[in-house]
Amino acid sequence: MPHKAKILAIDAGGTMTDTFIIDEKGEFIVGKAQTTPHDESIGVANSSRDALKYWGMLPEEAFPTIISGIYSGTAMLNRLLERKGKRLGLIVTAGQEDYLRLERGIQTYLGYSYSDRLHVATHRHNEPLIPRERIRGVRERIDLFGDVIIPLYEDEVFQAVEELLDQEVEGICVNLLYSYRNPIHEVKVREIAEKVMEKKGVQVPLFLASELYPVRRDFPRLNTLLVEAYAAEPSRGQLERVQNKVNELGGRFNIRVMASHGGTIGIDAKKLAPTLVSGPIGGVIGGKYLAEKLGIKNVVCTDIGGTSFDLALITDGEFHIKSTPDIARFILNLPLVQIDSVGAGTGTFVRVNPTSNRIELGPDSAGYRIGVSNEQENLDAPTISDCNLVLGLLNPDFFLGGDIKLNKQRAIEVIDEKIAKPLGLNVYDAASGVVRLFEDSLKNQVVAMVLGKGYAPVNYTLLCYGGGGPLHVGGCTEGLDFEDVIIPTWAAGFSAFGCACADFEYRYDRTVDLPIGGIGQLDPMTVSVLLNAAWAELRQKVISQFEKSGIPEDQIKFRHAVRMQYQGQLNDLEFYTRTGEITKKEELDEIVEEFENLYGRIYARSAKSPELGYLVTTAIVTGTVPVEKPDLPNEPLAGPEPPAEAHKGTREVYWRGNWITADIYDMEKVKPGNVLKGLSIVEAPATTFVVPPDQEACLDQYRIFHLRKKVNKFDIGGI
């Protein structure tokens, strides 16, 4: 039966470009091709071609029916990491010319393991994005109240711009202290710069912090502005080339780009820095979408990859947002879907510390490599994957569908020598112990995250994906009373699926600092007026962005949010408000109450401090336009007994001190409605799903497994 392609999701990584194409029935294909950094559109076309061959189609045949296309990529991040961005000049408040040399101390150990954070000899500053000689200070000072204390020394601006232009800069960034509060000096700098450029007959773009990122905190704001000008803006051309290629192939859809706040934005968006990191959040967006489809309110998203374990929460159908995340050793002022990442994945190295004779997992990992069992990789420390292989959980002949043959004997020998013998254990107990320790540490993280938000596991459904997810989900959830544990059969490609589920959504933030009660309190209606005005301004920004894509205002669904804190505190909480225009005091009271509830739930009951008064720090508006999203597969339910052809055979597995015979299944052949009793191992080319002995997994009509305690056959119920 011919397929009608509906959604295209592209993930252009550093080496490979993956495309994910979904048809109207929720069936999907994945293609791969080399990334072509000089012109990414070539890689995109090749990768689509590779995918479509599974359906016996050409891009030219498939693209005309596609109605939605999402791009995420690492080109921007790589440009930043490799310091291959634009040649910029920077104008800052006089006295701050050393911003990028001083950085913030925290940037000398960001991204380090705990040991190295302590270990002072390892700390290093980043290479600045702009050398000191292209940074100019201009005398001026605005204070935190927005008052001009020192007027702008305009002569210095003329000189600074001239000197920077003489140095042949390709753009000028401007970040003055408190410009989010009062942009008057930045605006003046722009006026002067435009005059100078006109006089010199040169035109370079200007990037003002007050315009692009009007949010508090001078250093993260500067970082964000620089990332925008240095790495993000130069990527616009690449995106345009991808769009042109799509059009050439007959596509009639506009490419949208995944952004850090969890929505997608157009390639003509004014700010592109939010698209810097998009890969890992795909899964969370997929989780949110799945939650909507399945009618679940709270989800713990867990992604076990080769190098890291990422987890995120969806509470009441919303993911959480972090406002000053760090990316590539930069602290930024960007809303980012909150994902906690732990440096523990299936590639994590396992060692015994010779000093203490204690097991250590990581913190380093084999990365994209598998372990000592893949001899070509020349590794000498075993990994979690090696342990899985020794235990019989992984099939040495079916890794990546058999593309890579693993040497189990070598894994046994290495683990025996390096782990088991020093600990005085046999090789199987050692491997089994390591896996338990690994799963335990993941479990601790899950519990900590759920409890840290003031909930218990029973309030949440745990969603598990990533290549290593299905293998360890049983261990990670053991003893935890989750409402449900679900594993989509497409777990390995779930992040790409998630990207395809993202809304077309712009988000704008602005620092407002409106006190309710406490020191310097304002009349509640004044607060309301000011907050309404900020929201209105942000709404306008959203409208003008959508206008560029030809979308009229009446199609946009607006949502309003605030970040709020007790006065004097430094940590604010973000939540949606019921209204975007406060007309009576009760509506403001409701916002305060919502904050109090949220605060009390997240922090200990004793931590509430209403006596301090409140501060609305940030006004936020998101505008969403409905877009086509993937359909979930929906297959008829069969009986609990899996078909004979799904049963691949049996294998001996070492499970916590005992050898148990496991049933091996072919994931693709398991039917909805089937119940697989543990110990079962369900194999697919890209992943392996382990059903522990005391549990069973049932596949539902959406091809999602539900893992649960074994149901006694006399019990009533089922799916």
Add this chain to the structure above:
Amino acid sequence: MAMDLSQGKVYGIGWAGRTLREMLEESERLFRETGRYYGLEKLKLKEKDPIRYERIFSRIRGGLVNARETALNISASPIVKELGELCFALYTPEGDAVALSTGIIVHVHTISDAIKYMIRNNYEMNPRIRPGDVFGNNDAMIGDVHNADVHTLIPIFYKGELLGWAGGVTHEIDVGAQYPGSMSYGQANRFPGDGFIVPCEKIGENDELLKSYELRAQMSVRSPMYWLLDEKTRLAGCLMIRDAVIRLVEEEGVDVYKQFIREAIEEGRRSFLNRVKEMLIPGTYEAPSFIEVPFKDEPVNQLMQKDTMNHSPLELTVGADGEYILSFEGANKWGHHSFNCAPSPMQGALWVLLTQTLIPNDKVNDGAYLATKCILPYGSWCNPDYQNVSTTLSWLFLIPGFTGMIRSLSRAFYSRGYVEEVLAGYPVTCNLMQGGGINHFGIESAFTNFEISSQGTGASAVKDGEGFCAAMWNPEGDMGDIEAWEFIEPLLYLGRRVKPDTAGHGKYRGGPGMEALRMVWKTDHQYLYNAGDGYTVNGGGLFGGYPGSSGYRHNMRGTNMQELIKNKLPYPTGDGNPEESEMENLVKAEKVDFDQQALTFMREYGEWDLYLSMQRGGPGLGDPLERAFSAVEEDLNEGLLSPRLAGSVYGAVIVQGEDGKWKVDVKASEERRQEIRRKRKMRGVPVKEWMKKERKRILKQDIIEPVKDMYKSSMELSETWAKKFRTFWDLPEEFQFD
């Protein structure tokens, strides 16, 4: 503790009905007798089930880290929130640390001292230790560094038995001392000067702070909001730890938990010994250091008005079996100032340095404490024999006092070939800027600026030090955002810049320091201190490297800043090279303090006045004449090194191009280096001759007053050290300083 009247027997809250005191005494007896924690010979749990052991550890540690990460957000203080001055730990019933969270590690053992104090003083009987109780402590003589570090302690009960303690600590912005700031000084004694002290007091019940305590705190400090929010921060974290421990106990069983905590500490002790054997070379390492207390002309309490010095004759002995003995024998007497250190802070300094060098890992606990030994002479600045000494700024002595330990460790690392581990030391973490007054919101407040957490690091044996990033007491330094500090301090930043000539010179130079020039604004008065070294240099260099520069003071009161600004005339954004001071060149003022008096009592400042806060550079390593010319050139062009010193210290002959860039004339420079070496030889004399000359000076007592005062005190306090001094200089047995 309960009394069974029929039997006349006392039932404690400890294990198996014992009192905590009985448990502590037994623990100490067993350690004394066997040299092992709780006398454990075999680590049965670890040996039998190493995996389970590790799983329990990772759960405990995970619980501590998580408590910290969550609680961190409650605090309002940038010191806690931005700079991470917050740490949690889990203790045995006797008060020995089992594991600790991330964050400032100084306090692993200070909280331990506090718990032991409560046990020894029979708190079990009065004020009683019950489930839900909350205890507070910030008394350095009991167990703390100084009263700015406030502890919260809660008992963890399980089925009526005390399983242990959860403890947390944060650094406060103000302590309600006689003068504003968290580490203010000027008072001669603890009373009435040190401020709000909570000496192991019960401050809460039923998991809640007592209103009476909250009120007292509110009335006792200048920034009550920060104080109270930090109380909540610590309490919230402790409660989370308690919950995590109870969950663990319910899953693993209480007996396993009990066995585990004993083994974890003994194992920590053994690991430390092994690590010492692995990394160091046995022997005795000596590395003394000094810092001035130049208060003769300061408007401080009369008892303090003299110029003296602190003497830290550090001696590290590494034994063949991993023994690690740190001795301060010869330290001079405590003084009527706020820089005295109780034994507890000495432990704090030891810990924080070991965890950033020898044992940087997440498995540290009190086992390492048991594996080390500190000799702190009674009556000296590091173990005062007077209960009423002031200790608000004990770091002023602690920091220089321990530089010798890093140099000693580095000598050992170098000898073992661990060249990457070598650090030429660290600088003092100064200038400490603190003060208070009516702030820009019109309310009474105080502040302590924690830019001090970002000093330059020492050079290593393979590379230069790193600039503006770490403090001796916190390797995870961070100077914070300007837009965060100005929220608290009514002083505008006119600039925050790299400071030239701060890095210690050497083949590898230290990490450079920075400076911030501040202007008082939107307040009519503010009291500000300068605190740092100005006459002495600290953090010595290593293997011929120079120490980082000492500091200086440059403040201007009654300035014409307002006029300069009005007329859009240039004003300074820093001071730059003090030999060509920008402040002096651009600003006129009625009162200028521009000298080496870098440790002063507070002064009053008005609006538009200028205050310079300079942070130090790290010490260098190796002879500067061996530094690559390309590196000298880079330092010049980066503004880290002034042209004069490029010539005199590095022997570089330099020329400036039209573009303003410096170039080193390599050939001419090589010749100059030869010349410098020749001059060195000519100037040099055999050590014996030099000592003969110096000996004469000593005999004539031809030494400046502060040095004489310091040595006199050391000799009086320690006959051992006096003998050593006399032997070294071949002085008559009766020799004494007048």
